[in-house]
Amino acid sequence: MSETREPPYKKVKIAETIDKFLQQIMLSKKNLQAIVSDELIKPVPFTKVYVGNVKNVKELSKIITILNEKIPIKELQHLKRAWKKEVLLCPVRYLNSMTQESIQEYLEHKVSELKDSFEYFKVMSLPSLPPRLKKQHIDYSKVWSCNFHPNEYLERLCGSDFFPVAELMKHRCYMGVAFETARYYLSEKNPDLQLSDILLRDINATVVVDPSICSIVAISFDNRECHPIQHSAMLAIDNVAKTQKGGAWNTSTDREYPPLPGIDNNLVLYLKNKFPNAKFGARNYVTKEVLDENRMSASDSPYLCTGYYVYMIREPCIMCSMGLVHARANRVFFCLSNNNQGALISKTKLHCVPSLNHRFEVFTEFL
């Protein structure tokens, strides 16, 4: 699963100043790239199977019917049972290796009525997983005939122009907000802040957006210096909870927090100045009792990070990524990979684990 990747800022020519860097992030027309599961992008594993060449092609359909009944191959249902004059008999591992059983002996034992149906046998390597993309289907079809149902959304997600330009610019702008947040907090301690202080230091900032109203719902900045688990994503999740009558941490000295909880009001003023068109604040939270009383649906009130987009300057660690799964985030965007701890591409792809009961999509390549 893991793959070694150079940090993006080493691959790409980076601007020398923070302002130029932010322009590069926000104005580039380069589309973002989804991080998808390895089975969509890595070479598929192959498995060895026995194939028989039928003597009489007119018996092909009868042979297939018998084989499907007597030797079903559940794990290879994506492969058609026959291709031209050849029939898929069984995976090589079905034969008894202890007795060095031959395929002829296996057939005589399992389907004696077919023991004389084949001209010859051969071993082939065929893809052990079904094709998910058209490109994979084309590749597979060169060796054997496969069942395939194209998924247009998946095709677009794996392509290089997923977001329309207008939407792309919004994502880039919110990433700009995340970097400005880091700049704001780091500048408080270091007025001579340089771009390298943001890029090379192990810090993170998070911006949570409700795309249904195009509004920034929560912002956070890394607080690990004071509290070991106050990573920026964990704080962002907590700050979202504060907009829903929850939240566990008090991280702002400002007692009144409209429009955003858990951060300095001065940061909101700073961001409003930098991004005059940006909206701040969450939809009104409605308790379950009020929803029921007024016969409203659950979607009339925000619930955790359901439907929300999360923008982070750096790839989140495994704890933060799992926190975002539990919080039901819809999409996670990050700019810089985190080679030592990142859980969305660097060390693993947590969002691609099939057993998780919630998934979010992940996008990167802002540089």
Ligand SMILES: [Zn+2]
């Ligand atoms: Zn973390």
